[in-house]
Amino acid sequence: MFVLVNLKTYPCDPVEVAQAAKEVSEESGVRIGVAAQDADLARVAETGVETWAQHVDPIEYGSNTGHTLAETVAEAGAEGTLINHSENRLKLADIDGSVQAAERADLETCVCANNPAQIGAVTALGPDSVAVEPPELIGGDVSVATGDPDIVTDAVEAAEAVDEDVEVYCGAGISTGDDVESAGELGATGVLLASGVAKADDPRAALEDLVEPLA
Amino acid sequence: MFVLVNLKTYPCDPVEVAQAAKEVSEESGVRIGVAAQDADLARVAETGVETWAQHVDPIEYGSNTGHTLAETVAEAGAEGTLINHSENRLKLADIDGSVQAAERADLETCVCANNPAQIGAVTALGPDSVAVEPPELIGGDVSVATGDPDIVTDAVEAAEAVDEDVEVYCGAGISTGDDVESAGELGATGVLLASGVAKADDPRAALEDLVEPLA
Amino acid sequence: MFVLVNLKTYPCDPVEVAQAAKEVSEESGVRIGVAAQDADLARVAETGVETWAQHVDPIEYGSNTGHTLAETVAEAGAEGTLINHSENRLKLADIDGSVQAAERADLETCVCANNPAQIGAVTALGPDSVAVEPPELIGGDVSVATGDPDIVTDAVEAAEAVDEDVEVYCGAGISTGDDVESAGELGATGVLLASGVAKADDPRAALEDLVEPLA
């Protein structure tokens, strides 16, 4: 089970969360990654945690002011990147281009989508993983794994029908170890979460709770 | 074989092309459609030709100023719609929403994409048909069927791997009956073309040439 | 005072509203226009009402699938067009291009914006008129003229500081004759409204009420 903590643009201390994630991952043996803002990537990566970018653009070296180049975030320490997160929806052709850009820079790719049909679609673009996040549950108190379990199993089926080698993660409302365990039982091999850790008073305790059933 | 003539925003007479398409279709028995600008749909449909919209937005009745509602173009006479044309690329979630909007209004759907991987992706969204149009050939003199035949066969394979019931069309550079015939031999069941007819001095003659090998 | 009724994509009968607007305008002597969906423009214009498009794209004749060409909506009967409506926000360069496209096709232009600073900005692009519509009041029961009168007077000032020849309209929440009268007292020379007429059980009665204080 892969736990990916998305720091978004929350007012947390990214280094504190990264250090906690690093330590809890080592203690529990559970794979934990942290997706940080571009300008924080280098200092997050310095903690030794598995570091992810939140987005890369479908571009190459060249004249692209204000865009995110996959090679640059990789050089800053990112090992993977989210693509097409619900807060950063892309054109289909740009998802395709971003997956290719990330692969060119040896970044692991996780493409997000709203529903099982879209999960099938993005799986066809050949990313390493896909993540289903129902928009209506994002940021809420109800976990996708309990509030809409069918969407997880349907997403797993939709991805498998297109390409069995693509991992399926899920997100939205996940904040406890039970949520993570339920997600695993539904066929997901990873979870995306954000506020449950990034906004927690004690991010380390929140992470320990999350991985407790997996350890 | 379905021949869909996209009038784009060319300075042609849409009614003249529509009448020619209607007549050539009846004489040859070949299915021919005309995709017109929204403001021309009603008078194009009055000719009796199979009328298509060039785009619909992922919206419902409501507060959507300056957008294209599927129900409105259907009421104006459209029977189908292009979605995600290379000159109107959409976010993945909006392609999904536009396909659903079109189906709600009983419009036949044809979702365009750049390459076989993206064709596999849009096929997963459940449209009636998909159309592969390599951007580098659009508007040129070399037909996709002769200039890049692998892209057509790969697109047919990519779509079949996801859903065998979705038709695969191709476009870009198609202007003669030979081009149409070649497309059919590669597995396409329809072609999209534009300037070859819309910019022709004699659209009727251009259409007759196009369908000649099919009649 | 100019009253522009924006039909958006509401499920109203555009011809019924257009006929009512035409008649009430003639009876009252108040200028009334109707902004319709592209596919409805021709039949709305046939009623003789002053017909507006809801949007034009910054394009010329050519390869622009699924976009709105100013010349085409003008040929369908539009005499003016909204640009940058809050439901269709454009890039600055595209507002500029759309104003130029509209002027090329002899369409009167009304560029919308959120607040006085943005009103000053769009006035600099040289449209015929600008319209301030505070997003938080759009679609509500409180008129901009009573709920946020400063925004109207500030918008009038901001536009005058840049170009005294540009008319300033206002919109959001306007549904009664009192609202229209208040808008005029604040310096606006026109109002944009939508649901107050388009969703009324009796659009003709709604229009008569609107223009009553002006007649």
Place this chain on the structure above:
Amino acid sequence: MFVLVNLKTYPCDPVEVAQAAKEVSEESGVRIGVAAQDADLARVAETGVETWAQHVDPIEYGSNTGHTLAETVAEAGAEGTLINHSENRLKLADIDGSVQAAERADLETCVCANNPAQIGAVTALGPDSVAVEPPELIGGDVSVATGDPDIVTDAVEAAEAVDEDVEVYCGAGISTGDDVESAGELGATGVLLASGVAKADDPRAALEDLVEPLA
């Protein structure tokens, strides 16, 4: 005269350029800034050079995956930011929001635009400076100051007519000290340049040449 070097996503060493800029600025007394990719901001700022971001999004702390928060780039060491660069054109409402976000984080703002009309428009949004860059000259060998001098004087006039306190810079094709000097004679108080320094074999020498007439 302010010389702002935009590193875009060029394959240069940002720290090398930053150190050269820092030293040449100190030696010549000419203000020189470097606009870097987000992921490079911290190490560029560590050189002590005046560091700029290439873009900020119109957002606040919160749920904004893959976007650039003004506060975060400021914390990484940025003192200013470009907004609406021609390679990153924004909606008008988002330019407004980005200027406000940057000011909230104490970032100096420079809003780019294509032509004098748009320069007048963005000046109305109250940035610290605006920069006119004719798209057709960007990346070319002809400097805006010699190839299209009227656009610079017209931009200066357009900005002054709206707000005399906003500085006017120019860019596109600037690569020599003569270009910078000409820009100043036309009324610009700063220049934006990119490839002339970022792609130079010897960035330090390129910068020395640029500031030579100003020292």
